[in-house]
Amino acid sequence: MGFTFFLLILTISSVVASPNPFNQIHLLMPHSGSAGHKHSNLDCLSWRLAVETNNLQKWKQVPEECETYIGHYMLGEQYRKDVDLVTEEAYEYAKGLNITKDGKDLWIFDIDETTLSNLPYYASDAVAFGAIPYNATLFNEWVEEAAAPAIPGALKLYKQLIELGFKIVFLTGTEEAYAEARTKNMKDVGYTTWEKIIYKGVSDGSGVVYKQAKRKALEEVGYRIRGNMGDQWSDLLGTNPGDRTFKVPDPMYYIG
Numbered sequence: 001m002g003f004t005f006f007l008l009i010l011t012i013s014s015v016v017a018s019p020n021p022f023n024q025i026h027l028l029m030p031h032s033g034s035a036g037h038k039h040s041n042l043d044c045l046s047w048r049l050a051v052e053t054n055n056l057q058k059w060k061q062v063p064e065e066c067e068t069y070i071g072h073y074m075l076g077e078q079y080r081k082d083v084d085l086v087t088e089e090a091y092e093y094a095k096g097l098n099i100t101k102d103g104k105d106l107w108i109f110d111i112d113e114t115t116l117s118n119l120p121y122y123a124s125d126a127v128a129f130g131a132i133p134y135n136a137t138l139f140n141e142w143v144e145e146a147a148a149p150a151i152p153g154a155l156k157l158y159k160q161l162i163e164l165g166f167k168i169v170f171l172t173g174t175e176e177a178y179a180e181a182r183t184k185n186m187k188d189v190g191y192t193t194w195e196k197i198i199y200k201g202v203s204d205g206s207g208v209v210y211k212q213a214k215r216k217a218l219e220e221v222g223y224r225i226r227g228n229m230g231d232q233w234s235d236l237l238g239t240n241p242g243d244r245t246f247k248v249p250d251p252m253y254y255i256g
């Protein structure tokens, strides 16, 4: 009886005292980009590699057993290094282009997880780095806050490209209804000038269809898309992809 009571108290106190694993993730997780070998069934590094190479498609959410792994990856150094390598390579490529500075050389950036980071939202309990199914209402509330930080490597590249004479087009899946909040967010974090920001209209269709149509329209009026950067393959596939594409990592969600 006494022992059972002790166990009960112990159980209650550990539930009460149990820290929120995501609010405290910065404290709990080493910023090393761990490979997470806890789970034997699914190798989460293999899963992430398959996601990044577009071998896995149409996935709905991060596998439950990879939630911790993806959390480590996104909050750790590895994600930042992976982004920086892409943006640095993009700059090397852009520097080597002999652009005419006639105002027609474009660089296209996606927004979410390419130029702005939704990581503060994705690290929350309600999202669990994408291990919980996408909730449009919650995500749109986050977008309305206009509080997404810039992705440092992308912001640096953006400034370098402007210096080189490129015109910047942000082509985003964000719907027009959120244009005001998003534009404010972009300006607040340092993306202060652009040729266009293209928001998605209600009749614009899905990821690839929408984005290729907008790129085609840009080329039809005389722009040259010299580079195109996104976190989703649907930013980069389809017609009129641009002279060279750059994929930045995103193991948290899939947009087809």
Ligand SMILES: [Mg+2]
Residues within 6 Å of the ligand: 110, 111, 112, 113, 114, 230, 231, 232
């Ligand atoms: Mg994106």
